[in-house]
Amino acid sequence: MKKKLILLSVVCMVILAFRAANDSGIKVPANFPKPVYDFSKNPLTPDKVLLGRALFYDPILSRNNQISCSSCHSQFSAFTHVDHALSHGIEDKIGTRNSPALMNLAWQKVFMWDGAVNHLDVQALAPMSNPLEMDENLANVVSKLQATKLYPKLFLNAFGDSVITGEHTLKAISQFMLSLVSSNSKYDSVMRKQAAFNDQEQNGYTLFKKNCASCHKEPLFTNDEFKNNGLPLDTTLNDYGRFGITKNPLDSFKFKVPTLRNIEFSYPYMHDGRFKKLSQVLNHYTAEIHQSQTLSPELHKPIVLTSNEKVDIIAFLLTLSDKSFLFNPQYFYPKEIFSKAAKD
C-alpha cells in the first residue's frame, strides 16, 4: 500500500513537472528561477518560433529591405553587434547605443539600456521604426509580408490565419527571442555539480560574489535593475539613461544592469561600447569610478583587486561562455525556408 502511494506521488510529480514545462513554453533550466514572461498569452509552438526566426533574419522588416534584426544581433556574438561600439543601421547610419546581447529574455522585466520598452512583444517596434536602424513601420511591414508568397503560409501554419496582423508579427518575433536560452556554460555545469572550477576560476568566483554579484546577480547575472556604475558621461552622446524615460533626476546615469553570460563574445562593453576588453572593464571598477550623486552605494568605496585577482575574475567570467548557445543550429539563419521560398 505504502509503495503504491509512493509510486502514485512520483507519477503525480512527473506529470506536474511536465505541466510546468508546458505552461512556461520553454524548458526552465534547473538552476533558473521562474520566467517573467507570461506564456499563457503567447504559448510557444514550433511553427510560431520558426516564423519568428524567419522574421528575425529577414531584411523585409526594414524600409530598404537591407537591414534585418540579425544585422545588429548576430548569433556568434551572443546576438550583439560585434566590434561595433554604436550599432550601424540603415544606409550605414550610426545609432546612439551599443546593441545588447540577446539571451534569456523570458526572465527580463524591461528592455533597452534605459528600460524604454516594457514588454518583449513590443520590443521589435523600436528598431523597426527607428530612423537610424530600420526606418520602417509595422503597418507597412505587415502589408509587405502579406504580399509575399512565403509569409501568408507561415502565418497560416503558426496562427491558423493567413491574414497577417501586427499582433501576430510581433508575437512571432517574441517567440523566437524567447527561445534564446543560454544555460549550458561551464558555470551552469558547476552549479549542477556536473563539473568543477579550477583554482583560478574558483577564486574569481569568490571575488565576483563579493564585488559584483549584488548587481550581476546569479544565475542570470543581472538583477534587472537600473544602476549607475560610475561611468563618466560621454559628452558626444549625452546619454542620461533611465532619466530619459522617467524624467526623475534620481535616475540620471542609471542603465539596466546587463547579463554577463557569454561576455567573452559580446564585446565591446557598456551602453556605448566604450570598452573593448574585459581588463578595461575591471580597471574601470577598481580605478576609474566617476563619483556622482546617483552612483550606486556599493561603488562609493573603490573595489580593491590585485592584478592577479583581476585575472582570476576574468577567468571566472569566461566560464559563462556557452558554446552550445552560440552554435545552436535552432537559432541559425533559416536557410531551408528562404531557399525553398526562392525556388517557389
Next chain:
Amino acid sequence: MKNSRTICLLIFIGFCQVALLHAQTIRLSFIPKYGDKAMLLSDSAFKANDSTDLEIAELKFYVSNMQLLKNGEVVFTEGNSFHLLDAKQAQTLQLSMDTKQPITFDELKFDLGIDSSSNVSGAMGGDLDPTKGMYWTWQSGYINFKLEGRSKHCETRNKEYQFHLGGYQSPNSCLQTLRFQVDNPNRIALILNVKAILDKLDLAKTNHIMSPCTEAVMLSQMVANAFKVSKN
C-alpha cells in the same frame, strides 16, 4: 426522428426570439465639431476658418471600458471594450453595445485612453494592434489621443502642431474617466468640441507634445472637458 428534430428547431427558434426580445442595443455616436461646425476629416485637412490660419488634419482617440449606470450603480459593462475612433473614418465614430437583458440606466461612463494594465500586456489585436498608429515605438505605451494640424502661430516645420497624448505611469498618467448623465438612453450622441481645446492653447508656445509629461496630463484633462452630450 424527423419530428423530434423539428421540435428541437422550433424550441431553439423560440429561445432565440426570447433572447432577442430581451436584448437591447444602445447606440452611441461621437460627433467631432469645431464650435458649431461639423468636423469630418478627409485626406485634405479641415479648415477651421476661411483665412486658413488654423487647420486640423488628424483626430484619433481611444475610448475604452464602457459602462452604464443607474443611480450610480453599474448595470452594464461592455466586454473587451476598446474602440479606436478616427475622424477620417465616419464608421468608427458609431458604437453600439448589446446588453443581454433590457436595462434602464441614467449615466454613461468610459475612459478616454487605454488603461495601464493593457499598456504593459505586450502585443494585442483588433483596435489595439500596433499597426493602427496609436502605439509609441521608441518607448512602450499607447497614444490615447492624437490631434494634428497647422496654425500660422506655430513656428515649427510646416507650421505644424502635433499632440500625441498618452502615458500610463504616475505621475504622468493621462487616462481620463468621463461620466455623463443621459436622458435618452437608447441613442446617445457625444460632441467633442475641438475648438474648446485649441482656444485654450497658446499654439505659439505649446505645439508639440509627443511623450508622457505634465503638459500631456494637463492637455488630456482639457480634452476630457471638451466632450458634451448633444441635446438633440
